[in-house]
Amino acid sequence: MSGLRVVPSRGRLYVCDAGGGGVAWYDRGSGRVSLLVQERERDVLDALKPFLTGPVTLGPPPVPDAAELARLTLPPDDDLAPNRPGEALLIALDRDPAPRLRADPRRHTLLAEQAVGAALDRLEEAGCRTLHSVPLPGGGRVPHLLIGPAGVFVLGALYARGHRVRVSGPLAAVGRRPAEPLPRRLRADAERAAYALTAGVGPVLVLVDPAGVSVAGDPGGLRVLRETELPGLARPGTVLRPADVEALHARARDRRTWARL
Template identity: 65%
Template sequence: MSGLRVVPAWRHGQERLYVCLTDGRNVAWYDREAARVNLLSEDRRADVLHALGPFLTGPVTVGPPPVPTPAELARLTLHPDDDLAPNRPGEALVIALDRDPGPAHRLRPDPRRRRLAAEQAVGTALDRLESGGWRTLHSVPLPGGDRIHHLVIGPAGLFCVRTLSAHRQRVRVDGPMVVVGRREPRPLLRRVRADADRASHALTAEVRAVLAVVGAAALDAPAPPRDVRVLRDTDLAGLARLGGVLKPADVEALHAMARDRHTWLRM
């Protein structure tokens, strides 16, 4: 008996099979897409291949792991407290609601909860792009207490996405002004552009602005602005159909930079 076990895991939307010792330490992993078995110990080659035997789907390359890319090295050296990648959609609102849930006797729902639900819906839609080579960060903190709701990086470029909760109300976009239901018009598109500009400055790359409208009964944009995409959350998958701009290595490098909290503190 080799004492090895095979444990499946997911990384960037792709399945990997890790070969582990009984104490949980990895000795190898099988990357199906690359058809490669990466060995951490050459002495275990025969045992690893025996353990993986039922899972191998064809000829494979067997050898030590490839040299890490600069993006992978940056990720490996990043302190967990400075890594923004684990942030959940609406992370800042989740924390605020935990600290101050508000009175339990409210006659109307706390508006923060609707905003949170909207950010979670947009976050879910953007996270689904991962299988197509996209990377998403949520609730990116900025100096001064501001934050970027979502930053998505993929083959079509970088997009700064701000969420707008409409909840069965009519939304009209007219120039920089956005009207939700009977509320007063707000120059929301200026805020969306400002977020994208700050992200462009921090990452030294072009970042395009997107306003994602969630739950609207109707969305009217008679003259859509050229520099801001106004989309329903159900239409965000269309970003993946835009023309390719970035190579996979560029996507990973920009994601490694963006997930580092210090990138945004230098602004």
């Protein structure tokens, strides 16, 4: 047995040894296998064989930048990039499902996070990078993190299908339901993310299919968007260069970055 492990991560498959060190990666778009350890070529191809869909080229990797080096040395168990939208909720629902015939509000939250996550992942073509279900000390989590040319954003999703949403200061209310402090939590999460990443981070509340939206009072830097408006966060800007985006993404995808908060 080669002892190699294949770890998927959006467009690439990373081949790691038993200790989590990088041995090679396969770029699905270009069909290229970049070997970091030349003498393990046969083991790498054997490990990747179930995933290869056509002819491939092999060779040494291009000269890596700092972000690439950080990604290659990141232990797979500490890599947050494979997290799916709503990852934490999916795990919670699997471990502790609600009794049958009883509505579970977590499922609406999951639907909202999956819709927002899918929309954010499509922004990668515009030079953005996304992470989902980023764990925070104390049991909290950042539902979505977007890093792109226009800056860094913490995003929360609110299921509002067919209902009006009222945002007032630290509270948001859907229809006739009691108001919840989601805007306040998003602002606090943005402050924690800014500390962890040493970068400016803006909070964004994303409403999934609302019948209407009203914002009263001072939003305190919070942006309120419908999920159809998310492409606006990927418009070209001068806040971050592509190298900055990659460096911040490499830092953010490391679970240990958030454990130090």
